[in-house]
Amino acid sequence: MYQEPKLSTPGPSPARAFSETERKALHDIIAARRDVRNEFLPDDIDPEALRRVLEAAHAAPSVGFMQPWNFILLRDAEQRRRVHDAFAAANEEAAQMFEAGRRTEYRALKLEGILKAPLNIAVTCDRTRGGKVVLGRTHNRDMDLFSTVCAVQNMWLAARAEGIGMGWVSIFRPEDLRAILRLPEHVEIVAYLCLGYVSELFDGPELAARGWRQRLELDSLIMNERWEG
Numbered sequence: 001m002y003q004e005p006k007l008s009t010p011g012p013s014p015a016r017a018f019s020e021t022e023r024k025a026l027h028d029i030i031a032a033r034r035d036v037r038n039e040f041l042p043d044d045i046d047p048e049a050l051r052r053v054l055e056a057a058h059a060a061p062s063v064g065f066m067q068p069w070n071f072i073l074l075r076d077a078e079q080r081r082r083v084h085d086a087f088a089a090a091n092e093e094a095a096q097m098f099e100a101g102r103r104t105e106y107r108a109l110k111l112e113g114i115l116k117a118p119l120n121i122a123v124t125c126d127r128t129r130g131g132k133v134v135l136g137r138t139h140n141r142d143m144d145l146f147s148t149v150c151a152v153q154n155m156w157l158a159a160r161a162e163g164i165g166m167g168w169v170s171i172f173r174p175e176d177l178r179a180i181l182r183l184p185e186h187v188e189i190v191a192y193l194c195l196g197y198v199s200e201l202f203d204g205p206e207l208a209a210r211g212w213r214q215r216l217e218l219d220s221l222i223m224n225e226r227w228e229g
């Protein structure tokens with residue numbers, strides 16, 4: 001028979017559903033969250049607001065409660081310049097991967113706010129945290145990376161609630177970023193983020209507004225029981 005392990009802290013307390021106003025606020029934040037590249041203001045982020053954003057990240061779910069994340073804060077202009085150089089090199093390679101017409105469109109897009117945003121945050125995943133065998137990670141070792149992505153999404157939403165824009169920059173040769181950040185072997189970079197207060201925001205994805213790609217119909221993505229099609 002199943003014997004519940006003894007609790008070392010108080011057990012569950014009654015769960016309440018949130019009110020309609022509270023639910024609406026959550027959904028408003030989800031809908032109003034944007035990837036920000038260019039609308040950053042130079043103002044420093046209020047330390048308490050930044051703390052709340054990081055607390056939100058740290059409250060994310062993680063496989064086996066591994067909490068594999070670290071947050072490397074970059075404010076120094078020189079350090080951010082190195083990161084920007086790494087972006088520029090990779091972005092040139094990226095442009096070459098598109099066929100001629102699309103390449104011109106690609107080059108017209110601004111895909112980062114590394115120097116414009118006053119704060120950059122590299123979110124890393126320590127693949128050894130929690131020891132050799134981690135609950136839930138026994139059959140898919142990438143679950144620690146997925147956990148770290150959950151932390152990033154929490155940051156994105158918490159930042160939006162504070163009026164702070166956040167942009168994810170992924171166009172780097174990983175080895176370039178590793179060297180700049182001096183990451184040890186067992187630590188993986190999951191996200192490189194640009195944060196700052198924003199003057200304005202797009203109402204929907206900027207890539208859609210610029211005609212790069214449109215949002216898919218939700219109903220076309222829902223399947224039942226097995227892959228359909």
Ligand SMILES: Cc1cc2nc3c(=O)[nH]c(=O)nc-3n(C[C@H](O)[C@H](O)[C@H](O)COP(=O)(O)O)c2cc1C
Nearest residue numbers: 033034035110111112168169170171204205206207
């Ligand atoms: C894993 C990940 C990586 C991304 N990398 C970049 C990037 O390198 N440059 C960029 O401009 N946007 C990047 N984005 C932002 C997406 O382009 C953006 O989320 C998408 O276009 C939808 O727009 P929205 O976030 O404003 O709703 C990334 C988003 C994710 C989730």
